[in-house]
Structure formats: structure tokens, C-alpha cells
Amino acid sequence: MGSMKRITFFLLLSISAIVVSFPLVAYGADFTINDFNAAILVNKDSSFTVKETLTVEFHRPRHGIYREIPYLYTDSSGRKIKTPLEVLSVEDGAGNKRKAKIMKKGNIVHIRIGDPKSFVSGLQKYEIFYKVENAVLFFDDHDELYWNVTGNYWQAEIRHAQCSVSLAGEKTKELLAACYIGRTGSTEKSCTYSTFNNTVEFK
Template structure:
């Protein structure tokens, strides 16, 4: 029997060693899959946003913005800064836009007017940037000051309320050619605003700071200057988008009534409807073109001319539809008679 026990002893010991190694080795191979989870996605943000507003004696406002932007892992082609050039009917002239980057990111500037904003695209459509980048945007603003009887005033949205990412630390510095005695700053939104922290005061400069701005929150600066301290050109205004009066509204109402009448009368003469539509289209284009040609597409204003043109187009389309319907009915009756 010793030989039999010796014959079995070797395989049993070997099997035991293999089993022990397998049991001890399983956690070593299984744990890393759970011990090293994927890192959470990096959220985009603006860690710092520094603005310098320089009030010039010639009535221009010079703006210099230094924006530090954290991109996510996927990266972007750059940043987009929107500056309002129209608030209600008040116009501002955004000019001489210049951009750069201290971190070497592509910083080519492309500007376009979209709705009531000048959209400044900073970057390169062919290159993506990741991580933390710094951009500098500079521009001048004309017609920014409002003259009053006893003083001149600047009201300016320093950061813009279109950023959809949080801003960690924001600072706005206001510089003027005369002592700045009445300067205020509000942070947040129009519905919920708080006073900014007044950091430093000097005779010709005032600094404000704000921490933890949420998306869409901004810092609004209000400066009151003594009358005559700087040259203040008259403000510029655009015509309202809607200028229709009761005359144009009445013409449009008559056109809708004409649609009902045309459905009950004999077929209109050939090309009568097409003529009305052509004349109406000319009136609409003429009413829009006088504003668009001067200040761009988003400066359109709808007046009585446009409403009258729309009334003619509606009446003409109804006439064309009635004539075609009567022609189809006549053809059907003629075919049945044959």
C-alpha cells in the first residue's frame, strides 16, 4: 500500500496547489475591473473672467476681456462671445474687434450679426482645443453713453448673459479720464441681482469682483459721469420691428373677407390673382429693404406697407385658387356631358 499512497500523493498535492493558487488569484484578477472605474466627464467652465472697461474722452468705450476657459475631454474649436448691439430699439456700434490667446490656442476672430447680438467666434474650425486655454477679446463700443440733463450715464453688461457654463471668479475694472464718484455693479440676472464686491477704489479706477456665477449670470456696470466730462454723441435708435397701425390691420382684415367673397362669385379674370400677388410681394420687399439695406437683416421693421402687401398676396392667392377650382369643375361637367 505504501506504493499506492506514494503514487496518489504527488497528484493530490499538485491539485491542491493549483486549487489554492486559483482561489487566491481570482480576486487579484477580478478586482482591477471594479477598483479603477472610468473617470467622470470633465465639465466645461470659466475659472476666471477679467474685464477692463476704459471710458475714453471721445465718447468711446474700450473693452478688454481676458477669459480663461476649461474645455472638456472632447474639446471644442474655440469660444463664442455674444455682445449685444441692440437692446429693444437702442443701437450700439461694436467695432475694431481683436482677439489673441496667451496659451497658444487658435484665436482667429470671425464676427457676424445674429438676432440682436454681434457674435464673435474665436478659434479655428479645423482644430480642436482641450484643457485650459486663455483668450483675450478687445473691441470698441460707440453710442454706449446716454445723456441726461445733469449727467451722462453708461449701463453695460460686462460679461454677457449668454454663457451656459459657470464662472468661478469674475473681476471688472472701470477706468475713466475723470474721477469716478458714482459707479455701481450688480451681479446675477435681471430677476435676481445682488451687489458686487467693491474690491478697490482709486480716483480714476474702480474694481469689482464676484465669485460663483452660475450659467446665464453676469455683472452689470452703471457709471454716472459729470455733464461735459467726456464727449457724448447722441444715442442711435432703430425703428421698432412692428410699426403697423390700424390702417394696415384694416387692409389685412379686408383681405381675409375677400377670400370668403371670392369663393361665392364667378371665377376671376385670368392673371388677376397673379398680378395682385406680384404687387403685394413688391410692397413687402420695399417695406423691408429700406431698413435691411442700411443696418442688416435683423433691422427689419414691419409697417403698413408690409401689411398691405400681405393683404394683396392673400387676395391674389385666393383668386388663383378660385379660378383653378372653377376650371376643374367646368372640365368635370363638360366631360360628363360628353
């Protein structure tokens, strides 16, 4: 496991699903994600922890939601990168645990959140805590993190998404950032960001 140099840190974030919209009558539109908020803390050992807070509006009774996160991807040079992912907890926003089943299929971690014996409806909050290893890329003159914040697997509309990324430890000398909205590989820079000390906020 590498240790970050922290001379220059380059953040590349993708908010992929925010532009995906389905009519309520369409398949998979049983709910809308009114707000998707991610808080990422990059640790000194090059791992990072994530707290995702989702405000979900169900249009009909359902057992819950699925969150699907890749842990194996191909970088721009064609290398296969494995980023082991550990789900730490799933809660309801008030400190109560939600039932969750975690499965790995292919290169994706599937988190099935909900009780198969009961239904939810209306507004629901989901807090998902997880840790990702080996996601920071090391170069001669900088360290780099690329992360797809919302993921590409939602078959529902995400009305609003935002993300904050903080670097643990001493202040880095230079913190650069870029943010893209759209499908995987998109270079549409229609989101904005601001930096303060070791934190970048994307909207």
C-alpha cells in the same frame, strides 16, 4: 456723438453669468470659465474700449468658444439704444492671433473663436479686444454707463469675474458706481467695488 460733461459719472455694471452653473455632464458644459477679467476704458468721445481676458478650462476637446455681445437694447424708459460694436482683435494671451469669425444675428454680435480644423483642450486663454460706441447716456446733471460685463449667453460656469472701469482724461469731480449680479434686470448687490482717481474696480 456726445461729449462727456464729467461732472458726475455713474457706473452701473451687471455681472450676469457669474451665478450660472451647470454640472459637467449637462448640455453646453464642455468647458468652465475659471476667470473672466474685463478692463474697460471710457474715452472722451463717449465710446469705450474693452479688453476681456478669459481663462477657460476645457473638459473635452472642442474647437473653441463663442462670445455673444448685444449691440441693441432697450433702456429703462423703453427707448431702443443702438451701441455699434467693433471687434478689434482676438488673441491667446501671448500676443498670438486666434482665428475668429464675427457675425451679426438679430441684436447680437457673435464672435466664434477657434479653428474649425483643429481642437483645443485643457487650459486656454482668450483675449478679446473690442470698441463700443454710443453707450454712455447723458443727463442734465451726470453721465452714465450701464454695461453687462459677462453677458447672459454662456452655457457654462463662470467661477470668478472681475472688472475695472477707467475714465480717460481729467479726473471727474464725482464718480459713483453700482454693481449687480444675476440674470438680466437683477438688483442683487452681492459684488463689491472700490474707487481710485478715475478708476473703479468691481469684484
